[in-house]
Amino acid sequence: MSEDIRTDPSRKTPRYARKTADQRREVLLQATLRCIVRLGVEKTSIRAIAEEADVSVGLVNHHFGSKEALVAAAYRHIADTLLHEIEARVADTGGSARDRLSAFIRASFSPVVLDRSLFRAWLAFWTLQAQAPEISAVHKERYGAYRKVLEELIAEFQQETGVATLSPRMAAIGLSGLLDGLWLEWCLEPETFSPEEGITLSETWLRTVVEARPAG
Amino acid sequence: MSEDIRTDPSRKTPRYARKTADQRREVLLQATLRCIVRLGVEKTSIRAIAEEADVSVGLVNHHFGSKEALVAAAYRHIADTLLHEIEARVADTGGSARDRLSAFIRASFSPVVLDRSLFRAWLAFWTLQAQAPEISAVHKERYGAYRKVLEELIAEFQQETGVATLSPRMAAIGLSGLLDGLWLEWCLEPETFSPEEGITLSETWLRTVVEARPAG
DNA sequence: GCTCTTGTTGAACAACTGTTCAACACCGTG
DNA sequence: CACGGTGTTGAACAGTTGTTCAACAAGAGC
Structure with missing residues (x-):
């Protein structure tokens, strides 16, 4: 042998x-x-x-x-990383709330966020969310933080201009909806519009927040 | 025996x-x-x-x-059903382009569309899209049709008012982005906002299309 | 150099997956 | 009433999956 x-x-x-x-x-x-x-x-x-x-x-x-615990941990990690990335760019910009909102928008259309392979990870997490309570909790926590940042920036922006046609809460929901929707559509089919066009559209929404009459 | x-x-x-x-x-x-x-x-x-x-x-x-062919067929079926559902409501409404756009928005926030279990099906299709060319083709085809309907309604709307601050294409991309984004966020966490608030936000965007100055 | 703790290994396991295909049986035809 | 084609069956196959756990060995403490 x-x-x-x-x-x-x-x-x-x-x-x-x-x-x-x-x-x-x-x-x-x-x-x-x-x-x-x-x-x-x-x-x-x-x-x-x-x-x-x-x-x-x-x-x-x-x-x-278990595998589920590992994936939940990965979700928390990736969500934290992206939010911190955006917050860092906003902080680096400084200036008026308006400028920082623009920085937030630009960061949302930067290659770090607009990443189709990253999108696949989000799809995975969302899919698991329905079954795994741990992942659902992570989503709630991370997304709340994301919207809170937007809401505070918008409230500050409205104080700067002295005009507020939408409540900060509604305006933030609208902007995050627009950002996420454009992000979603771009990831599914990048030929539809360019990141620059996405920024233009989001900036248009920003103007709505302090200019448009409330919807009837 | x-x-x-x-x-x-x-x-x-x-x-x-x-x-x-x-x-x-x-x-x-x-x-x-x-x-x-x-x-x-x-x-x-x-x-x-x-x-x-x-x-x-x-x-x-x-x-x-194969299983993939079956799932692709299911995708096409579900996408067709939803688009036809919305188009039917728009056609039933009739009236001005403005009225029909409102009908489109209301239909987008109706329980037929705002369905969390349906959302799981969409997640499934999107996940498979990256690997299965057949599913990717179905998406492109169906989503193009969806945006085309919006684009034509918006062009008509702008002719009614005589004002056009955004091109129909851009305005349609923005509206579909907002609708999809709000839909996505509602499905992930329905407590965030009500369907009525979603309608209000979308109507606000509609006003932007013919009122707001172009973004700088 | 030895011991002991404990991080690490990987074969084994039971439960699944999509696909295949020879045998079967329903039902229209003659 | 028997025939035959074809829609249907389900066991079998070759993979895969997440999980387990007895055996191993790295490296710190003595």
């Missing part, structure tokens, strides 16, 4: 490196996002994630308990 | 009823939509569809060739 190379005690290079739980979780999270973006949800299996993270299949459930 | 009841030739009630290909296809299509709505895409398997249609597993591939 030949010797089993796998159990050869003279081996010098370690077969794996031990990491702390936090480190491993981060690695698995990033691998999950890459898989969802690259392969789509359908094909994002535990085995695909494990391979992407250069890790064995068993480790995923060891660190996250 | 006991007799096998399944091959008992004295059986009186037929085990199945033969149908034409068109009839079977229709039955399978409806069963597929019910499954997607009830179970979500993940759980919508050939076996689930077959059971829902009271039919054996083999019949699905016999009539549609």
Whole structure:
């Protein structure tokens, strides 16, 4: 019988490196996002994630308990990243509320957000939302934060101009609806309109917020 | 050995009823939509569809060739139904272009469209769109028709008023974006705003189309 | 250098998936 | 009333899936 190379005690290079739980979780999270973006949800299996993270299949459930928990964590991560990205651009701009709203709009049509492979990740999360309460909770929390930022900017903008034809709440719902709708349609079919046209349309809405008469 | 009841030739009630290909296809299509709505895409398997249609597993591939073809057919069916529903309401209203646009908006926020379980079906189709060219083609075709209806109504509306601050194309993209965005957000979290508020916001956009100065 | 904790492995498992196809049986035709 | 074509069946197939867990081994503490 030949010797089993796998159990050869003279081996010098370690077969794996031990990491702390936090480190491993981060690695698995990033691998999950890459898989969802690259392969789509359908094909994002535990085995695909494990391979992407250069890790064995068993480790995923060891660190996250279940695939659902891992995906929920990935959702929270991606939502946080995008909101922080937009907030950072708004903060960098500074200036009047009007200027910062424009920065918010421009950030919403930047390549970081207008990313079709990222869109596939969102579709995945939304699909899971109906069944997984954990994911639904993450959505509620993240989306509330997103709209709150908009609402405060709009309230400030209306104070600057002294005109307010729509309540900040309604105006924010309208703007986020427009931004999300254009984002959705662009991701589904990018030939329909350009990001610049999207910015123009959103700016038009912004003007509505302080100019148009209330709808009858 | 006991007799096998399944091959008992004295059986009186037929085990199945033969149908034409068109009839079977229709039955399978409806069963597929019910499954997607009830179970979500993940759980919508050939076996689930077959059971829902009271039919054996083999019949699905016999009539549609593959699961993908069946789902694409279901997409086309559901998209057609919704667009026709909206167009019918617009036609029933008649009157000025302005009135018909309002009818379009009201129809878009009616329970037929604002249906969370229907939303799950759309998510399914969008998810598959990235991989399945057949589904992508159906989307392009149906969505183009949707926007064309809006564009023509808006052009007519602008002729009525004699004012046009946005091109019909841009105005239609903006309105469909707003409608879709609000629809998306409502389906994900219905507590955020009421359908009536959605109608108000969309009507506000309509006013923009003939009143607001072009965006700088 | 040894021990011990514990992060890591991967074969095994049960439950699914879409697809195939030979056998079956319904029902119009002769 | 028997024939035959064809719509229908469902077991079988070759994959896949998420999860489990006994065995392993890395690397810190002594």
